[in-house]
Amino acid sequence: MEAKSRYNVAVVGATGAVGEKIIEMLEQVEFPIDELRPLASKRSVGKTVEYKSGEVTIQEAAPEAFEGIDIALFSAGGSVSKQLAQEAVDRGAVVIDNTSAFRMHEDVPLVVPEVNKEDIKDHKGIIANPNCSTIQMVAALEPVREKYGLNRIIVSTYQSVSGSGNDAIEELKHQTRAMLDGETVHTEIMPVKSEPKHFPIAFNALPQIDTFEDNHYTFEEMKMVNETKKIMSLPDLNVAATCVRLPFFYSHAESIYVEIDDESISVPQLQGAIKDAPGVVLEDDIVNQGYPTPLSAEGKLDIFVGRVRKDLDVPNGFHLWVVADNVLKGAAWNSVQIAQALIEINSEA
Amino acid sequence: MEAKSRYNVAVVGATGAVGEKIIEMLEQVEFPIDELRPLASKRSVGKTVEYKSGEVTIQEAAPEAFEGIDIALFSAGGSVSKQLAQEAVDRGAVVIDNTSAFRMHEDVPLVVPEVNKEDIKDHKGIIANPNCSTIQMVAALEPVREKYGLNRIIVSTYQSVSGSGNDAIEELKHQTRAMLDGETVHTEIMPVKSEPKHFPIAFNALPQIDTFEDNHYTFEEMKMVNETKKIMSLPDLNVAATCVRLPFFYSHAESIYVEIDDESISVPQLQGAIKDAPGVVLEDDIVNQGYPTPLSAEGKLDIFVGRVRKDLDVPNGFHLWVVADNVLKGAAWNSVQIAQALIEINSEA
Structure with a gap:
């Protein structure tokens, strides 16, 4: 060009x-x-x-x-x-x-x-x-990888319906009203429009995003696995994902467990690395109930990280909660x- | 007596x-x-x-x-x-x-x-x-522990508002209608009634259930850790939890990662152990999109397990999705x- x-x-x-x-x-x-x-x-x-x-x-x-x-x-x-x-x-x-x-x-x-x-x-x-759920995870973890190394990721996602487009947003609205009013609930889009079965997403959680692969993981889960390795240039990184669709309109949240190289790192050190990273905002003030949510991240360009904790048993293990607007940063x-x-x-x- | x-x-x-x-x-x-x-x-x-x-x-x-x-x-x-x-x-x-x-x-x-x-x-x-989120996890994992040993649990929960009682159920209904109608959303109950700050639970996800402990985990998360060790008589079991409140009325779902003793166990073997356990129903038929959801488990006495997968890297690691009615079995x-x-x-x- x-x-x-x-x-x-x-x-x-x-x-x-x-x-x-x-x-x-x-x-x-x-x-x-x-x-x-x-x-x-x-x-x-x-x-x-x-x-x-x-x-x-x-x-x-x-x-x-x-x-x-x-x-x-x-x-x-x-x-x-x-x-x-x-x-x-x-x-x-x-x-x-x-x-x-x-x-x-x-x-x-x-x-x-x-x-x-x-x-x-x-x-x-x-x-x-990349896939929306991958983007926010790798951007939040890149400062961790850079400073302290990264060996393992286990992620469970909390994904909004907008990841399936405008039809899914409308379906969530219609189903929600129908359930509150005790009317018939129509299921046509979720979890995957092209699949034979559809289930209500309103007041529910669906552990299927995209179709299933031969290894029992969904395509969405394998995107998180394979794309993360490629973006971070870490072909040997251990990554596993469970992807779940939930009844909110925008933002994906992720409960992430990571293992880093260094066993001596403290929560404030990890928070410090995240805080200084571009495009990432540390929102982790539990004394004042400070943590990101799908609604608080909606419409924002940044990726928000909260609930940073050290694993209770594994000294190089940490848990984080990462939220971003899937249609914007995702x-x-x-x-x-x-x-x-x-x-x-x-x-x- | x-x-x-x-x-x-x-x-x-x-x-x-x-x-x-x-x-x-x-x-x-x-x-x-x-x-x-x-x-x-x-x-x-x-x-x-x-x-x-x-x-x-x-x-x-x-x-x-x-x-x-x-x-x-x-x-x-x-x-x-x-x-x-x-x-x-x-x-x-x-x-x-x-x-x-x-x-x-x-x-x-x-x-x-x-x-x-x-x-x-x-x-x-x-x-x-025990706590609702603990009960369904230990009952689902007991047959695994019994047959193949259990060394480690990492769990991320997807918990319904009924765990906070009837007030929380009403709050979710009111907030949901208000958001759909573009009216003012009142927040009084969630995440914890006695805490200073309240956030909308409708169309949202709140990574706080109960108050925070000094170690940055919530009391709900520490209940899952400590109660699991006590019930299973495994004081040295590694357990970590992230507990999240979500906008549905009944049932808790859990994305669980476990490490067992034996590296040679296959998915069908693990499924078999779960299938034979009392009070637990294996609902894991991905070819026909068979997996439990909060709505499908509502009103049932059993604990439902689906999405059984072997970790992609750790040979003794498995991922499961466990759902039960928190007010009934929980x-x-x-x-x-x-x-x-x-x-x-x-x-x-």
Whole structure:
């Protein structure tokens, strides 16, 4: 990609939960845009999106729509990325892909800027944005890894429905009202739209996010395992995850157990490392009931860490509670950060 | 306690969420009752409770109310138990206490009948019912311990509001409606009524159950640690817990990691041990999306286990998902089971 003062930027999936936020973020950070080109499926062609107090008309996401585009941010599902990402690259764009389509490809950097911004330099046209639940975990743990080493992660997640898009948000609303009113509860989206069975998410917890793999873990759980190793360049890190969908709208929370190299580290030392890390806010003041929650993190760009405790038996073991807005830092904001880092690296080159 | 064909049974806290269920359970299992004496605070005196298609009048929970009582089931909070349990014992009753008041006392057996029914024999008047989140975990893990040994537990909980009583259930309903309608959300109960700060539980997750201890763990988390060691008679077991309150009404779910003695055990072997255990139901059929949820476990007496997986790196490590109705198996049903075991042991003696 050529260094320029302003770039032509396409947003694929402009009407989705993440696409909408990407456009909001691009405006908010005053990304140097010459032309913003929102793309979506045929159904949405002709609709408009708001950008800088104007309206921009949505065009169809088709190969020729990427002519003249410098940066294309994809968040329209894996199948759209598989179909169109290479078309965009062939026309000279750098693709920042928010789906799981290319994340584990050897040639594709998987980037959380606070952790491995430098990996962007190795891109061959596509840069992948990690899974939402992975992003907040690796960014919170990177300062720990850097200062004290990292050997093991066991994580149990508390994930909001917005990770499944706008349909899931609507389903939670409808089901909640129906249950409070004693009416029939319709189940169509959760836990996974394409799966045969659906269960209520309202006033419930579903230990299934995405489909099951042969090893009995879900695809979401394996994303957390494999993506973490790749982003942190720690292929031998022990990681295990249990991913659970819960009845709230935004933010994912994570109960994380880690083992570090050094047995002598205290809670204040670990808190200190986290406190100084970019993009991470330590919110851990138990005397005043200070800890993050999904509602308190909603709409924020940072990752919040609380409940830092030493394991009661294992001297190099620690427990943490990590919360972030899954649509912002977990998706839209991380994608825009990658785009910012890309043009920064470009202008240095 | 003398062996009899029928017993006089007092239920202290008869108007509470658990007390109501205890009376229901006593009726359901046809507990051999001569007189049922529901006790509560002054406020409720004269009200009635339903029992065997009749009405029984509530009396005041005072020392003299225990005259002639054989078995007294307490679930009216720790302060009532501290004040009245010994009074009941002095009048010849055996107390089955559902609060945390006596659980860690050396002289008090802490009992989950599926795990340590024999400990009832050592009682000196008081038998304690463990914390709800502890009961379902130890009952699910006992068959694992018995067959394959148990060295380590790391648990993250997903706990319903009914663990905080009827006020918390009402608060979740009110807050949920207010949020859906865009109205002011009132916070008075959650996370802990007596604490200075309250946060919304509707569409949220609160990583605080009970107050904080000096070691940065909550009292709920330390209950899980200490009670588990006592019930399983494993003082050196490594246990760590993170307890989280969530917006559903009934059932607690738990994401549990365990390390066993034997590295060669397979998932089917572990599933087999759980399947054969009393009071535990294996619901683990991922091909057909079979796993327990808080809604599916609501109103059931059993403990449900699903998502059994081997850790990806540690050969003696396993992950499980355990769900049970916290008001039933976690409280009322376990108390009634203790009462049943008590009269069974009595009649054998």
